[in-house]
Amino acid sequence: MAETFKTRRAEYADATREALLDAARELFTSQGYQQISLEAIAQKARVTRGAFYHHFSGKTDLLDALVVALQADAAARVRAASAAAQASQRVSAGIAAFLDVCSEPTYRHLVLETATAVLGSDRCREIEEASTFGLLSAALQAQAARGSAAAKNVPLAARMIGRMICESALLIDSAEDEKAFKADVQRIVKHTWDAVTAGPRTKA
Template structure:
């Protein structure tokens, strides 16, 4: 049974992360101060430093929260009931919709590579996203929807395409139109792998 102190500590940490996600989404990493984060979270700066070593650690927690929620919603689509091909296509569409969300665009696509550094960001992206994509490819192979091929390599190539698609959408002056174009392009790649 959790103590009242542990519950308070967890709610304080969650308030800080929620505040950080909101501010990093609206103002970016450079435009957000820790004073703003603690004010919005209604906690002290000491409470922030109790949970996080500084702004970068807080950003990484915000990144992890956005990614975790994204992967949970995408996993529900990709591993849901139904035909493997249809769930994979639904997963692609859900991913493109995710790329249109402001917090995903700003925190995951724009800010994370700069704040975390390219290597750390790719490592984190792989930790959160790659396993789901590998699972989706394996489900397609197992269902006989796509040609038998090394699943790991195929998933890595698709991962690169999806990452590039996310960047293209987030950088576009018309993200919705670009999202539709990215979806169509990746779907054509998938259809090229499909057994005739």
């Protein structure tokens, strides 16, 4: 099998793109998307304006790539947390991991607060379905395949459960006891999950 390798130019291009994403992540989180210029991002990344436009068509395109990366990382963390837990605890572990991700300043500000206004709801849903919400949907689909999912519209159920977690994360800062608040969220979401996956009830 031929060895796959990158040229120095390709490696430099990848490094430049990552530097721009890292710079944007830091600046957008600390100062806000609207307040940051392309020049500030390029300067932070130590690249030229021309290098910026080689990778991104503009600030919106950069935010799109950043949200995709954040969602992919969130999905990987949820997947890892679920895989590391015992079978009976995988759903709870996944819920807890997703809530933790949603609570982080960068994810909360860029994905939950900024993305919809800048990228539009349709694009945000597309990104979610390919990452975090896609995991929820796949888990519910697996339940449906075993005949134990009560929800007829699995994508809708997955979206509603995912949105519960995201919306709850926006309230964490105002909670008097963050640990207790997260525990409450996890219980509520788990009860909802159990209700969706309980299967059809038999009549007495």
